[in-house]
Amino acid sequence: MAVYKRAYRSYTGPITAERWRFLVLTRYSLSQLFSSRAFSWFMMVTLLPVILSAAYVYVTNSVTAQLVLRMGNQSLLSVDGTFFSKILIAQAWMALFLTCWAGPLLVASDLSNSALPLYLSRPLNRAEYVTGKAAVLVLILSCVTWIPVLLIFALQSSLAGGSWAWQHLSFVAAILAGSFVWIAVLTLMSLATSAWVKWRIVATAVTFGLFVLPPGFGEAINGVMRTSWGRVLNLPYLLEMILTHMLGAPMQSHGPFSDQPLPQFAAWVVLVGVCFASLALLNKRLRACEVVRG
Amino acid sequence: MSLSANARAWITEQPWRTWSSQALTIARIDLRRGLLSRRAWWVYLLAFAPVALIAAHAVFDSSQRSAGYLEEDTKVLAGIFQIYYMRLGIFFACMGIFTWLFRGEVAEKSLHYQFLVPVRREVLVLGKFLAGAFTAFVLFETAVLSSFVLMYLRFGPLGSAFVFSGPGLRHLWLYLLTTALACIGYGSVFLALSLVFRNPVIPGLLVMAWETINPIMPAILQKLSVAFYLRNLCPVQLPAEGLMALFTVVATPVPAVIAVIGLFCVTIAIIIFACFRIRTFEITYSTD
Numbered sequence: 001m002a003v004y005k006r007a008y009r010s011y012t013g014p015i016t017a018e019r020w021r022f023l024v025l026t027r028y029s030l031s032q033l034f035s036s037r038a039f040s041w042f043m044m045v046t047l048l049p050v051i052l053s054a055a056y057v058y059v060t061n062s063v064t065a066q067l068v069l070r071m072g073n074q075s076l077l078s079v080d081g082t083f084f085s086k087i088l089i090a091q092a093w094m095a096l097f098l099t100c101w102a103g104p105l106l107v108a109s110d111l112s113n114s115a116l117p118l119y120l121s122r123p124l125n126r127a128e129y130v131t132g133k134a135a136v137l138v139l140i141l142s143c144v145t146w147i148p149v150l151l152i153f154a155l156q157s158s159l160a161g162g163s164w165a166w167q168h169l170s171f172v173a174a175i176l177a178g179s180f181v182w183i184a185v186l187t188l189m190s191l192a193t194s195a196w197v198k199w200r201i202v203a204t205a206v207t208f209g210l211f212v213l214p215p216g217f218g219e220a221i222n223g224v225m226r227t228s229w230g231r232v233l234n235l236p237y238l239l240e241m242i243l244t245h246m247l248g249a250p251m252q253s254h255g256p257f258s259d260q261p262l263p264q265f266a267a268w269v270v271l272v273g274v275c276f277a278s279l280a281l282l283n284k285r286l287r288a289c290e291v292v293r294g
Numbered sequence: 295m296s297l298s299a300n301a302r303a304w305i306t307e308q309p310w311r312t313w314s315s316q317a318l319t320i321a322r323i324d325l326r327r328g329l330l331s332r333r334a335w336w337v338y339l340l341a342f343a344p345v346a347l348i349a350a351h352a353v354f355d356s357s358q359r360s361a362g363y364l365e366e367d368t369k370v371l372a373g374i375f376q377i378y379y380m381r382l383g384i385f386f387a388c389m390g391i392f393t394w395l396f397r398g399e400v401a402e403k404s405l406h407y408q409f410l411v412p413v414r415r416e417v418l419v420l421g422k423f424l425a426g427a428f429t430a431f432v433l434f435e436t437a438v439l440s441s442f443v444l445m446y447l448r449f450g451p452l453g454s455a456f457v458f459s460g461p462g463l464r465h466l467w468l469y470l471l472t473t474a475l476a477c478i479g480y481g482s483v484f485l486a487l488s489l490v491f492r493n494p495v496i497p498g499l500l501v502m503a504w505e506t507i508n509p510i511m512p513a514i515l516q517k518l519s520v521a522f523y524l525r526n527l528c529p530v531q532l533p534a535e536g537l538m539a540l541f542t543v544v545a546t547p548v549p550a551v552i553a554v555i556g557l558f559c560v561t562i563a564i565i566i567f568a569c570f571r572i573r574t575f576e577i578t579y580s581t582d
Binding site: 097100101199200201202204205208209212213216217219220221223224225 | 340347348351370382383389494498499
């Protein structure tokens with residue numbers, strides 16, 4: 001067998017531009033996520049409410065479809081702010097489930113296997129590492145929040161005529177603003193919890209728990225203290241507040257103890273505060289070196 | 295020899311004493327790691343956060359002590375119990391405690407030590423379940439009892455009349471019973487899930503979704519959940535709120551005895567399943 005001399009040769013292939021290097025992490029993380037068939041299926045399941053909504057929009061605008069379904073003159077709910085707020089809230093919950101699945105896979109395994117120094121020893125800084133990992137969630141969550149809801153908006157615009165779109169152009173801003181706030185909250189909280197908890201199973205539970213447990217405790221605060229400020233712990237409720245306000249839809253009753261609404265600024269302050277707190281936690285945790293005690 | 299005689303002979307031949315002492319030893323080790331370790335702080339937080347809140351209320355709201363407030367506080371306590379403890383606190387605590395009994399060992403790469411010890415795997419399951427159940431019992435029974443005492447203590451004679459001469463003691467007994475059943479019911483479910491799935495939290499979330507939307511299901515499907523039996527045992531019923539109220543299907547309540555026996559039977563069935571499952575359980579630390 002011939003034995004050839006092997007010596008070091010530098011890489012001669014194409015080099016990714018410096019500003020887009022974080023996308024390498026995104027690409028590999030996405031391929032890892034979608035290598036699971038269950039995740040791909042789950043991704044499709046999260047779009048079910050959108051598909052049903054699209055069918056609803058079509059039936060609402062089509063007299064033929066209404067006649068075929070024998071609806072007669074029965075007036076359907078109109079496609080208005082309430083309709084869009086409900087779809088977006090349903091999709092926000094789907095986004096939360098997706099985050100619980102995908103989020104802990106991104107950072108937790110790197111930290112639990114002490115792989116972070118390996119990443120950071122390459123031409124990649126901490127901010128790019130976080131951006132690369134966050135981009136995965138932003139892409140996935142965009143696919144289940146603002147993109148499909150804007151497609152429904154486009155469908156309604158095409159079926160109801162151009163004037164409808166002009167009259168309701170503010171909906172687009174509301175959909176985008178609400179979605180981006182929620183995506184930012186989910187992404188940063190998920191990355192921060194994964195970075196702190198390390199174990200994937202625990203990170204999944206903690207990510208979901210942070211959205212479900214505090215609302216329960218908040219209701220306890222409302223009941224015991226006879227107030228409605230306990231709802232600042234309820235992040236999905238705060239998102240609903242922002243969305244319904246921006247879309248001009250009425251707010252639904254929540255919880256058995258208090259119906260007093262919170263001021264809008266409280267919702268913004270809490271959601272933005274959660275994002276900054278998560279960033280601070282990530283900054284503290286993601287280091288190129290690790291101190292091992294014991 | 296007849297079948298029953300065979301069964302009797304098999305039962306008498308088994309080393310029950312050894313097994314029970316082994317199970318208790320395993321339980322003791324896991325208790326030390328679960329209940330008394332620093333890592334368990336979050337379970338204490340889950341259990342005692344409402345207690346701290348009620349204590350603050352008892353200290354600072356000293357003016358609200360009339361009979362009207364007592365009635366209102368009874369509803370508030372029922373709300374805290376049903377919304378916080380039953381639906382969230384106990385559920386998540388059991389998810390953490392019981393899932394970690396096996397998955398924690400896998401994550402820490404130490405389960406093979408327990409499998410190498412000359413102990414039947416079924417005994418290992420029972421020992422770990424005992425440890426988890428005891429942890430959940432102690433924390434949540436104490437928390438619910440403290441919440442109850444603190445809620446009525448501030449009413450003075452009115453509160454003690456409600457507890458000792460009114461329906462208070464019955465309420466307390468039912469809260470404690472429901473808590474105990476919730477701990478073992480959800481505990482057994484999560485123990486079994488941790489032996490079936492690599493990441494049992496995701497199926498756990500599906501269980502939670504099922505338990506949450508259960509009231510809007512047809513009556514027959516409602517009976518396939520832990521929450522249905524627990525709701526039946528609660529002394530004060532809360533009205534459904536919001537969109538759920540619109541679709542809630544009122545199922546015929548089952549008698550308390552049947553609810554208790556039913557939950558016990560479900561728990562035993564799930565533990566038996568877990569015992570069968572552990573026999574074929576394999577560890578691959580690299581993939582887990």
